Amino acid sequence: MTTFFDALAGLLVLTGCLLTLLAGVGLVRFPDVLSRMHAATKPQTLGLLCVVAGAGIRLHRSVDVWMLVLVAAFQLVTAPVSGHLVARMAYRTRHVRSDLLVADELRPDLEAAGIEPGPGRRPPRRGRQG
Amino acid sequence: MSRLAPRRQLPVIAWLTLVWVLLWGTWSWANLLSGILVSLIVLAVLPLPAVTEGRRVRPLALLRLIAYVARDLVVSSVEVSRLALSPGPRVTSAVLAVRLQTRSDLILTVVAEALSLVPGSVIVEIDSPTGTLYVHVLGVRDAEGAERFRARALHLEHLIRRALPAMTREKEAA
Incomplete structure (x- = not known):
C-alpha cells in the first residue's frame, strides 16, 4: 500500500512540475503581457496544487500537512x-x-468614461523580448 | 468605512483562529485561545469594512460549483499549455465585456475570482455599477468563440448565485 501511495505522490509532483514547466514555456512564447499573465498565473496554480497534494500524501503523518492546506488555500x-x-x-x-x-x-x-488608456502608446514591438 | 458589527465578526474570528491553529499544525487549547486572542488584536488593529449583504450557503449547490470550477481548472490548464506549445501563428485573444445579471458586489467578486482562477481568462477591469466584467480571453479566434466564452461566464454566475442565495430578495436592476 505504501508503494501505491509513493507512486501516487510521485505522479502528482511530476504532473505539477510539468505544468509549471509549460507555464514557463508559455511565458516565453506568448506575444504580450496580457497573454503572458495567463501562463504566469494559471497552469502554475494547478501545478502547485498537484505538488502540494503529492507532498501532502508523503507527509500525511506530519504536522506540516496543515501548512500545505493553507498554502493551497491562499x-x-x-x-x-x-x-x-x-x-x-x-x-x-x-x-x-x-x-x-x-x-x-x-x-x-x-x-x-473619459479614461484614455496609457500615455505610452507605441507601435507593437516585433520579435521576442524578455 | 463602517466597522463590522460584533455579531458579524464571529465568522472572521473563527476563520483567523482556524488559520492560526493550522499554522501551528497541532490542536491544543493553548493554540485555540492564543488564536482567538490574535484574531481579536488583528480585528482591532485592522478593522474590515462591513459586508452589507446577508447571504446563505446552499451546500449542495456549493459542491456543484466547486466541481465545475475544478473541472474547468483542469481543462483550461491543458488548453493554455497546448496553446503555449502549439507552433504556428501567434495566438490571438480578445478583451470581452461580460454583463452579469446581478448587481451584488459579493456575487461580482466571486464570479471575478472564479473566472480569474481558470486559465484562459484574466479580469482586466470591473465596472461595479453596471455589473460588467472586462475579461481578457486567450485563444479567441472569432465572434463565435467570444459568444462561447460569454455563455460560460454567465453559466458560472448562475451556479454561484444558486450556491449563495440572498437571504432577502436579491436586488436586481429593472
Whole structure:
C-alpha cells in the first residue's frame, strides 16, 4: 500500500512540475503581457496544487500537512488578485498587442468614461523580448 | 468605512483562529485561545469594512460549483499549455465585456475570482455599477468563440448565485 501511495505522490509532483514547466514555456512564447499573465498565473496554480497534494500524501503523518492546506488555500485566493492587478496595469499602459486582439470591448467603454488608456502608446514591438 | 458589527465578526474570528491553529499544525487549547486572542488584536488593529449583504450557503449547490470550477481548472490548464506549445501563428485573444445579471458586489467578486482562477481568462477591469466584467480571453479566434466564452461566464454566475442565495430578495436592476 505504501508503494501505491509513493507512486501516487510521485505522479502528482511530476504532473505539477510539468505544468509549471509549460507555464514557463508559455511565458516565453506568448506575444504580450496580457497573454503572458495567463501562463504566469494559471497552469502554475494547478501545478502547485498537484505538488502540494503529492507532498501532502508523503507527509500525511506530519504536522506540516496543515501548512500545505493553507498554502493551497491562499494560492487559490491570491493568484486571481495579482493576475488582475498586473493585467489592469498592462492594459492601461498599452502593453497590449492590439493587432492580436480579435475584439476589444473595453476601449470604447473606457473612452466613454473619459479614461484614455496609457500615455505610452507605441507601435507593437516585433520579435521576442524578455 | 463602517466597522463590522460584533455579531458579524464571529465568522472572521473563527476563520483567523482556524488559520492560526493550522499554522501551528497541532490542536491544543493553548493554540485555540492564543488564536482567538490574535484574531481579536488583528480585528482591532485592522478593522474590515462591513459586508452589507446577508447571504446563505446552499451546500449542495456549493459542491456543484466547486466541481465545475475544478473541472474547468483542469481543462483550461491543458488548453493554455497546448496553446503555449502549439507552433504556428501567434495566438490571438480578445478583451470581452461580460454583463452579469446581478448587481451584488459579493456575487461580482466571486464570479471575478472564479473566472480569474481558470486559465484562459484574466479580469482586466470591473465596472461595479453596471455589473460588467472586462475579461481578457486567450485563444479567441472569432465572434463565435467570444459568444462561447460569454455563455460560460454567465453559466458560472448562475451556479454561484444558486450556491449563495440572498437571504432577502436579491436586488436586481429593472
